[in-house]
Amino acid sequence: MIGYPNDMAPEPRARIFAAVVAGLTVLASGYFAVLGVVDPAALLPGGDSHAARVYAGYYVVRTAVLLGALAWYAAVRNWGALRLVLVLNGLVQAGDALLGVLQRDVGRTVGPAVSAILLLAAAAWLRYSSTRSSRWTTSLPYPGPSSSVVRPSSPGSSSAS
Numbered sequence: 001m002i003g004y005p006n007d008m009a010p011e012p013r014a015r016i017f018a019a020v021v022a023g024l025t026v027l028a029s030g031y032f033a034v035l036g037v038v039d040p041a042a043l044l045p046g047g048d049s050h051a052a053r054v055y056a057g058y059y060v061v062r063t064a065v066l067l068g069a070l071a072w073y074a075a076v077r078n079w080g081a082l083r084l085v086l087v088l089n090g091l092v093q094a095g096d097a098l099l100g101v102l103q104r105d106v107g108r109t110v111g112p113a114v115s116a117i118l119l120l121a122a123a124a125w126l127r128y129s130s131t132r133s134s135r136w137t138t139s140l141p142y143p144g145p146s147s148s149v150v151r152p153s154s155p156g157s158s159s160a161s
Contacts, residue, residue: 014129033063090119
């Protein structure tokens with residue numbers, strides 16, 4: 001697991017927002033994935049066909065992998081990996097919204113678009129809240145406790161012999 005130095009950890013509000021967005025995404029997308037397998041006709045016209053059931057099966061596999069990773073990284077609080085999975089899920093939802101636009105279906109446009117915005121906002125907040133104290137020095141390596149940083153001597157002490 002990747003650890004953050006104390007001054008680089010995402011702020012608590014960003015972590016809570018990301019976890020809530022991840023949880024809501026798991027619930028909403030998981031619901032539609034299961035509904036698509038159980039009753040494809042509820043989601044698609046002609047959903048009782050063999051092709052619709054096969055499509056629903058593919059959708060469940062894709063959703064299970066993405067949502068499983070989202071839930072896992074939120075649960076173990078691996079913020080860097082969660083950020084990546086939030087971006088991937090956000091891009092998938094943006095693609096779904098684009099398909100809704102092309103099909104002129106408001107319901108399949110607005111829901112995924114709102115979801116994409118929330119997912120990408122959560123990823124961005126995790127990213128930028130973790131570098132707030134060192135925004136201008138992000139390219140410099142973090143000097144760990146064992147680094148050879150030269151510290152000035154305290155007043156009154158002399159290093160000369």
